[in-house]
Amino acid sequence: MKIFSKQQIYKGDQQTAKKQKISSTELMERAGMQIFNWIHERMQGAQVPIHVFCGIGNNGGDGLVVARHLITYGYSVHTYVVNCSEKRTEDFLVNYDRIKQTTKKWPIMLNCEADFPTIGPDDIIVDAVFGIGLNRPPNDWVKRLFQHFRASKAFTLSVDLPSGLYPDDVPEDENGVVWANYTLSFQAPKLVFFLPDTSKYTVNWEALDIGIDAEFLKETETEVELIGKNEIFPMYKPREKFSNKGTYGHALIIGGSYGKIGAVVLSGKAALASGSGLVTTFIPKCGYIPMQSSFPEAMTLTDHDEEKLTDISFDIEPTAIGIGMGMGTDVKTHVAFQKFLESNSASLVIDADAINLLSKHKEDLKLLKAQTVLTPHPKELERLIGKWKNDFDKLKKAKAFSKKHQCVLVIKGAHTITVFENKMYINSTGNPGLSTGGTGDVLTGMITGLICQGYEPLMASLFGVYLHGKSADIAVEDYGYQSLTASHVIEYLGKAYLDLFAKPQMPHDPDAEEHIS
Structure with missing residues (x-):
């Protein structure tokens, strides 16, 4: 399995949207729906409080899609927007409007530590605060939010990448990273899942197929590959009937x-x-x-x-x-x-x-x-x-x-x-x-x-x-x-x-x- 760089992931998204003639918002819907399906398949409607924390970028947009579908299916959902910047991506705004049209219980804005919600140890956290585009440490109050997640002992599910973790570097402050029980990575895993310095931030991971362009996946050469049974089996050399020890x-x-x-x-x-x-x-x-x-x-x-x-x-x-x-x-x-x-x-x-x-x-x-x-x-x-x-x-x-x-x-x-x-x-x-x-x-x-x-x-x-x-x-x-x-x-x-x-x-x-x- 190929492990793509951050730049290749962006390119794959763009090529998929272009070749499949869909918008980036539609691709986000597809990705968020896959996260929802994974949760729904396991929970089957169980009424456990689910806290969905969304950033104001595309990862946050994914989280809003997940929250909207959970709400539609009758789950006990609490949606929050981690208001850590004045900038919002277009796809985030589209999905913010959509969730407001779905429920009267609009997302709660978090602006500081005083806004942090109570999270029980039997609750579920969906972390969709930051994605692969993070290039600087989070704000101090956001770091404290991540520590709040960890202190709650709630099951934490990260969308694509634990927030605060870079796909191509090691964070300087481990308190500025979400410690996830499970990470659902889009299309392929990330290199950081396998390195001693960074693997601790997710106990388990799974790659979800979100329909990235097949030609892109096949033809793109990556610097890193994950070797499993599918990669090893073609290497196998069968033995010949008339062979000998020589x-x-x-x-x-x-x-x-x-x-x-x-x-x-x-x-x-x-x-x-x-x-x-x-x-x-x-x-x-x-x-x-x-x-x-x-x-x-x-x-x-x-x-x-x-x-x-x-x-x-x-x-x-x-x-x-x-x-x-x-x-x-x-x-x-x-x-x-x-x-x-x-x-x-x-x-x-x-x-x-x-x-x-x-x-x-x-x-x-x-x-x-x-x-x-x-x-x-x-x-x-x-x-x-x-x-x-x-x-x-x-x-x-x-x-x-x-x-x-x-x-x-x-x-x-x-x-x-x-x-x-x-x-x-x-x-x-x-x-x-x-x-x-x-x-x-x-x-x-x-x-x-x-x-x-x-x-x-x-x-x-x-x-x-x-x-x-x-x-x-x-x-x-x-x-x-x-x-x-x-x-x-x-x-x-x-x-x-x-x-x-x-x-x-x-x-x-x-x-x-x-x-x-």
Whole structure:
């Protein structure tokens, strides 16, 4: 699913109105009606007080449409206009007149804190104060209104974007933003729903189809995409009847040090479970017996050093190599790693201590071949690209790094973001159960295994991240967040593959429905 920029959203609205020969007011009616339908489907006429707060721009116009339809259907509606400016948009004024013609209970003007209404914890707030066009912090009394929302503990539904939140920046004052339980975003989600600095402002979101021009949606190139099952399924490469283990490549997993051989075991098993035809591990001598006994499907090569890697040399020709997990950053290990980079010609996935070595010795970055995949967690990313001011600054630095070094950057997190040059891909699977040791090693093995099967490094990264999260989503149903382990992710990987062919189910949030029904 494409995630559009603010400028693209405006263009899409304009193109839709022009091609469908409708006015912007009619498009607003369509958008507001979709919000109303979502509420009505869940409430079915329940007489819970609904407080609709409208700004004086187009987002406020959407809110007035919602309020009008709720009133028409007999709901208990209280409509307010947050009078924060002298300017009004034309579409707001049109819908303001329409709601006055619908009910004798006209919208109440809010001009200061003294005008704030009483809101009960069992009430519902519809936030339609600001939309995507906000470019400065709200007035102080409006900030206090948003705090009033939060203090009420009422279920808060935001229209398109939580008010006070920018679509392309991080707000300086969290008290100047509505904290929504649910956000209904028009046509597509917003990037801010997926970033650590801003995702807290909406617990859940849903994209509503408001009939934006199909040609615009198809042909417009976006900088950001949300990767789900619909995007992943076409990437899948079916197996051939007369194939053999040589058909699906040979993965070499390099890493480990004394006490950290398990990282290589996990990565190697993940490479095999993701579909690599053959797996060889390269580890220090101390790991030979543990590896052979715990991972019989793998072949094992060892360094001459007992406890760490000091000479990464082998006589096989791997299709792809995953390196770094549990490897350590010893001086001798760095020398071996540097020599390896100088001679390597295979596709490469770099993780953990190998990333830390690159961060310490940035001159080694010039040794990376094009489309090398790096899989840093947040702290490793900071060492690699430097500190950032906020998440948007982080993404800017990540794109610059990817472009400079022609590498694929997999930024691990709640919504793992894969960056390649100027494009960003946000993953939609995964859960807090992945916050445990070893899951990153598993991901590296999976991406390595997918490259071995013929997936291009970027596609392998997107597919691997998706399957990694989906496997955890399936496993967590049996183990819960706290008890999920990296080994479970490998164990459930087959079910994640099978899920690609399962019929899609409609998203369901019983907690949200219970609150507003």
